[in-house]
Amino acid sequence: MSFYFAQFLTGLASASSLFLVASGLSIIFGVTRVVNFAHGSFYMLGAFIAYSLVTSLPPGPFWFWGGVILAALTVGVVGVIMEILVLRRIYQAPELFQLVATFGVVLLLKDVALWTWGPEDKLGPRAPGFDGAIDIFGSRVPEYDLVVIVVGFVVLAGLWLLFSRTRWGALVRAATEDREMLGALGINQALLFTGVFFLGSVLAGLGGAMQLPRASVSHHMDLAIIATVFVVVVVGGMGSIVGAFLASVIISELNAFGILIFPQITLVLMFLVMAVVLVIRPWGILGRPEDETAGEEYEHQSLSWLPSRAARLAMAGVVGVLLLLPFVVQEFYLVLMTEVFILALFAASLHFIMGNGGMISFGHAAYFGLGAYGGATLLLYGDTPMLLAIALAPFVAALGAAVFGWFCVRLSGVYMAMLSLAFAQIVWSIVFQSSGITGGEDGLVGVWPAEWASERQVFYYLTLAVTLGGILALWRMLFSPFGYSLRAGRDSPRRVEAIGIGFRTHKWLAFVIAGTFAGLAGGLYGFAKGIVTPTTLDIPRSIDALMMVLLGGVQTLVGPLVGAFAFVVLEDRLLAFQYWRAIFGLIIIGICIAMPEGIVGSTRSFLTRRGLVSSGR
């Protein structure tokens, strides 16, 4: 019995620390509608800064806690800087841009941390005065865990008082509901948003700083926590503090006890909780249903995308050049272009549901990875010929997309995006943990093309043919009645339902199709690289796909292809630098601010303004 109580307290301590971070994200989202990917980086930064402060300040409880608080405040200032320099310029843009821009900040801060603190993990001191363990009903519980629990409750109470008893709290709640109206009542939104970012970031920083005596500070803290925090915030209900607290407790306790029963699937457990909660209550335990019109805020400009004759000729010209490429360039560029083709198909498949169906997926890499692992396992364990393995890979992905998509299409907007991320993390965890089959972190090696396709040129042509076929098939579907109903549903789900189209089924079908083609891209990718590792389906891979689509332009047909090209070339050039992530992050932020329509969209708008092309789109 006492053991279970101790385990309960351990769970509560984790819950408390998770709540600090999650409440910050929830507050920020509630008011500004920004899904702040960099929130995990703020948490990491809090831990690193606290490490530096605590190890350089004099010993003793006063300086220890002073250092922790100072670290949290410093992170708050970093949050404010990000809000002012980056987000303030793009509040009007579709929410996806804000997300991608904050991912740029993630990359930037990763390198800032690397540059400042070096690559090693840091082990902080224990908290003075709380470095022992106490006996509770015969079990030893670390004293510091109790401190963390108390801090969690104090912060919960403090936030509750702040939001329910002060005018600032009332302003924040009002802004969560209708920020435009609040502006018309004389409230300076910009200032309020900055204040909210400060508070949210301080909480993330505090969460990180409080971890110092519990675990070593590492560079993986940012993305490691962000998925969990997303789950907590979504399960609790976006914008709800008490919801975030409840969800933190549920998830942490499930983890604490789940690990006793099935130590293998604790990661999966968390995401299963999320899936179950969201299917029962799509807006989380204490959240409010999203306004149905909220997702329709920005105009979808182009319903007719059918390329003009000139555009088709240009495309044919590009294909012609690609066909001749092996005769003129070195092998290195062929390898690079092979990757461009594969990622272009991957991006086009995401664009199929995003630009067309208005569905945002944060976890599209799951299907890419399922395809890659599907193809690789068929080859390595089933001795399947390469072409057959590539042909079967999409079916593996389609199966995953059918199951996950069934849940995802029930939600909309940010909730759907988060759920898709959660499913992708489930797949990632399963792959990561079943090292017997998948090779775990090392992945599957020896995924080489068949003898006849081992020449770079041959594989290049094979990839070109398959990806081109895939992209054309996707485009064909865009201009079929199926594509029309998807776009109609994207713009007005209710009207589409009213004319007798089962939009949810359409969305599900589209999700499966997108997953299938992502799987095809993944199948090719395995053979192109010769190795399939868990990075083929991790969060950064999903974000890569989003960036390719946005980089090119969501509201364009060739956007994803141009985006994939720009992405691969950029990454190839940047990898030569030690701090390539920071540069890449800055470029992403710059594009989000300067080219909200993407490369293709912005170029088109520029030409239209100059009267060089007709505005008929």
Place this chain on the structure above:
Amino acid sequence: MLEVRGLHTHYGRAEILSDVSLAVGRGEVAALLGRNGAGKSTTLKSIMGLVRVSKGEILFAGQSIRHRRPFEICRSGLGYVPEDRRIFTDLTVEENLDVARQPPRADAPTWTLERIFELFPNLAERRGSSARAMSGGEQQMLTVARTLMGNPRAILLDEPSEGLAPVIVEQMARTLQELKSAGVTVLLSEQNLHFAGLIATQAIIIEKGRIRYAGAMEAIAKDEALHAAYLTV
């Protein structure tokens, strides 16, 4: 007090307002009349900075406010009561009023919670309860009261009588009368000619985004041809 010159507003490529000009004197109550979709709400939103104006000038108390943001316009003393109420349902009645509080102004009546509750006794009874639980009429009163908390010199009222029971409409008219006697300038948009006639002295008729007529309210009330052309359905 409030003057609009040659205002053009577009939603996308569609022109909603075309060359709209109007003027409301200090302490005057003007009614902007017109059918559904004529451009009444858009005119008020354009003045308030809630939609982007493509061309034209907006002067409030002699100063251009066209390029100011809504919160700055509000702080300069122009209040806005939206058509669809938009009260904060998560907040209590008192909190709704409190968030809109602005410092007193020398040239406008100062509203305190006590004064507001005198004017709207219903709200006083429910000050601690959630705004979500109120009836439509009470919510409409709350939106007006909320805007008054900013101590406005002038207010823009978007269809205050819409969807209200006749008793409440009369109550609203009495409230606006009191505002008028307190010296607050009012520009209200209305479809209800009777209601407008109770309080407005000037009438401006808008149709398809253009101003068709401006003159004394009394004259319009009698002019059957004008009704037929621009107001009746």
